[in-house]
Amino acid sequence: MSQQEALFTYCLRQADDLLILSHRLSEWCGHGPVLEEDIALTNRALDHIGEARNLLTYAGQVEGKGRTEDDLAFLRAERQFVNTKLVEQPNGDYAFTIARSFLFDAYHLPLAEALTKSSDAQLAAIAGKAVKEAQYHLRHSSDWLKRFGDGTEESHRRAQAALDGLWTFTGELFVQDDLHQGLVKAGVAPDLIAIKASFDETVDNVLAEATLKRPVDGFMASGGRQGKHGENMGFILAEIQYLQRAYPGAKW
Amino acid sequence: MTDLTILEERFQAKIDAELKIEPKDWMPEKYRKNLIRQISQHAHSEVVGMLPEGNWITRAPSLRRKAILLAKVQDEAGHGLYLYSAAETLGTSREQTIDDLLSGKAKYSSIFNYPTLTWADIGAVGWLVDGAAIMNQVMLCRTSYGPYARAMVRICKEESFHQRQGYEIMAVLANGTPEQKEMAQDALNRWWWPSLMMFGPTDANSPHSAESMKWKIKRQSNDELRQIFIDRTVQQAEVIGLSVPDPALKWNEATQHYDWGTIDWSEFNNVVAGNGPCNKERMVARNKAHDEGAWVREAALAYAAKKLKRKAA
Ligand SMILES: [Fe+2]
Ligand SMILES: [Fe+2]
Numbered sequence: 001m002s003q004q005e006a007l008f009t010y011c012l013r014q015a016d017d018l019l020i021l022s023h024r025l026s027e028w029c030g031h032g033p034v035l036e037e038d039i040a041l042t043n044r045a046l047d048h049i050g051e052a053r054n055l056l057t058y059a060g061q062v063e064g065k066g067r068t069e070d071d072l073a074f075l076r077a078e079r080q081f082v083n084t085k086l087v088e089q090p091n092g093d094y095a096f097t098i099a100r101s102f103l104f105d106a107y108h109l110p111l112a113e114a115l116t117k118s119s120d121a122q123l124a125a126i127a128g129k130a131v132k133e134a135q136y137h138l139r140h141s142s143d144w145l146k147r148f149g150d151g152t153e154e155s156h157r158r159a160q161a162a163l164d165g166l167w168t169f170t171g172e173l174f175v176q177d178d179l180h181q182g183l184v185k186a187g188v189a190p191d192l193i194a195i196k197a198s199f200d201e202t203v204d205n206v207l208a209e210a211t212l213k214r215p216v217d218g219f220m221a222s223g224g225r226q227g228k229h230g231e232n233m234g235f236i237l238a239e240i241q242y243l244q245r246a247y248p249g250a251k252w
Numbered sequence: 253m254t255d256l257t258i259l260e261e262r263f264q265a266k267i268d269a270e271l272k273i274e275p276k277d278w279m280p281e282k283y284r285k286n287l288i289r290q291i292s293q294h295a296h297s298e299v300v301g302m303l304p305e306g307n308w309i310t311r312a313p314s315l316r317r318k319a320i321l322l323a324k325v326q327d328e329a330g331h332g333l334y335l336y337s338a339a340e341t342l343g344t345s346r347e348q349t350i351d352d353l354l355s356g357k358a359k360y361s362s363i364f365n366y367p368t369l370t371w372a373d374i375g376a377v378g379w380l381v382d383g384a385a386i387m388n389q390v391m392l393c394r395t396s397y398g399p400y401a402r403a404m405v406r407i408c409k410e411e412s413f414h415q416r417q418g419y420e421i422m423a424v425l426a427n428g429t430p431e432q433k434e435m436a437q438d439a440l441n442r443w444w445w446p447s448l449m450m451f452g453p454t455d456a457n458s459p460h461s462a463e464s465m466k467w468k469i470k471r472q473s474n475d476e477l478r479q480i481f482i483d484r485t486v487q488q489a490e491v492i493g494l495s496v497p498d499p500a501l502k503w504n505e506a507t508q509h510y511d512w513g514t515i516d517w518s519e520f521n522n523v524v525a526g527n528g529p530c531n532k533e534r535m536v537a538r539n540k541a542h543d544e545g546a547w548v549r550e551a552a553l554a555y556a557a558k559k560l561k562r563k564a565a
Contacts, residue, residue, distance in 0.1 A: 023310055026306075026309045026310055026318075026322060027310060029302060029306040029309055029322070029325055030299075030302035030303045030306035030325070030537070030541070031306075031537065031540070031541040032541065032545065033541065033544065033545025033546075033548035033549060034545060034548070034549060035299065035329055035332055035333055035336075036333070037545075037548075038302070038326075038329045039326055039329045039330060039333070042322055042325060042326040042329065043326065045322055046319060046322045046323060046326065049315060049318060049319050049322070050319065052315070053315050053316075053319070056315075069315050070314045070315055070316075073315055074313075074314075093544070094544075094545070094548050146555065147551050147552050147555040148551050150555055150558060151550070151551030151552065151554045151555040151558075152547065152550055152551050152554045154547050154550075154551070155547055155548070155550070155551030155554075158547070239310050239311055240310065240311070242311050243311060243312075243313035243371055244313060244314075247429065247431060247432070250313075250428055250429050250431075250432055251424060251428060252313035252314045252317055252371075252421075252424060252425075252428075
């Protein structure tokens with residue numbers, strides 16, 4: 001695989017995580033537990049989609065075949081999406097949604113920080129814009145996890161169940177395949193061992209304050225980065241891509 | 253003269269002098285009640301209005317459109333918050349106001365009881381529904397109650413973007429493929445008359461109007477605002493090549509306004525009475541969100557109380 005192809009795929013991995021998570025969060029719109037949270041989740045969805053658009057546009061440029069952000073978002077099939085399985089998980093209750101975002105945020109913030117030092121100027125610039133947002137996201141999800149963990153018995157139970165259910169999806173965030181290792185050597189991508197260390201520290205600190213237990217590492221799900229998703233993924237794309245697929249070539 | 257008449261006269265004099273009424277000022281009970289009703293209805297409309305538009309966020313046809321729609325619906329939630337706060341300055345709690353919506357006691361704009369069936373409906377809602385709402389809201393920037401007027405100034409800044417993005421969606425569709433144009437025309441056909449109904453009953457049949465005008469809560473009548481909206485919107489439809497579904501529509505050189513047909517008020521009354529296409533769905537959705545959010549709100553309260561206690565210890 002050429003460096004160019006590797007960079008293209010690397011952009012897609014990040015973009016797809018953000019795009020699919022944004023989709024899940026936007027499903028909450030109008031149905032949040034309080035109006036302030038409707039606003040907060042929409043805000044996150046907007047930030048994620050903004051970063052995803054930058055990454056998809058850049059991916060299209062790297063690929064050099066004239067594909068736009070919309071071509072890449074609306075006209076790729078299930079097997080061509082390379083997001084982790086974490087972000088495609090259905091919303092569940094609010095504790096599940098918050099825990100899913102928390103686990104992603106604890107990975108996304110150190111990733112964005114590290115990418116600001118990427119040898120790839122465009123990736124560094126995109127990450128630079130995302131860092132502030134990612135800080136806010138992590139604060140938001142951490143605060144809610146603390147409220148749930150140290151709130152009522154019911155909220156504690158729900159938050160713990162959410163973490164336990166999601167933990168199996170965290171392994172995939174830190175897998176370094178050949179493609180990734182090549183990019184690390186070139187100074188484009190950060191070593192995920194460092195990102196994992198930061199993730200662990202955040203998780204331990206927040207869960208301790210939340211009086212929640214860190215789940216034990218067991219079987220870790222994988223496949224998302226290779227386009228082998230859960231059955232949900234097809235439905236997500238059917239929804240996202242409906243209009244572009246139903247009216248090929250139309251402008252919107 | 254009794255004390256009450258003196259207070260009432262002073263109050264009216266203030267209004268006549270274009271001074272704003274502030275929360276701590278004396279006001280007639282009916283003025284307060286009228287405002288609480290109007291502001292909370294307005295707040296509920298912002299919140300319920302998120303449902304028909306939220307319906308298309310996950311299916312928006314481009315990432316740009318998706319981001320714009322997300323931002324718009326987020327604005328509407330913000331408007332709901334400003335308005336619930338404005339209602340609170342009149343001595344009604346947000347919980348009570350929301351409970352009144354959920355129990356069906358309080359109303360919201362009937363327009364949100366219509367479904368968004370196709371993507372073009374998102375265009376039509378922005379163009380027509382936000383367009384009609386703006387007419388009302390621009391007027392309310394000068395309403396006599398200070399907190400309401402100030403909330404409206406903030407809201408109006410965002411509303412013009414809402415109207416523009418809707419019109420832009422329609423313009424693109426109207427100039428697109430034959431199917432897209434058909435989609436746009438169909439949306440206009442379905443949303444036109446309900447949008448006109450948004451201005452409320454004709455002046456002759458508007459129960460709260462006279463008093464609202466005297467107190468300068470309202471500053472222009474339903475019929476006046478409706479006519480301005482029609483004049484403006486018919487021209488906008490012409491520009492993008494869509495036709496307004498009213499065979500009686502005709503420019504009147506003498507009045508310098510469009511003459512137009514008659515609103516089917518039986519439809520309006522029917523929807524207000526709860527029999528619109530989506531009344532039940534909207535209330536089910538709001539109640540479901542509220543009920544399923546109960547444990548979340550309880551957790552937040554319990555956590556805040558624990559934190560406070562620890563601080564005190
Ligand atoms: Fe609004
Ligand atoms: Fe609006």
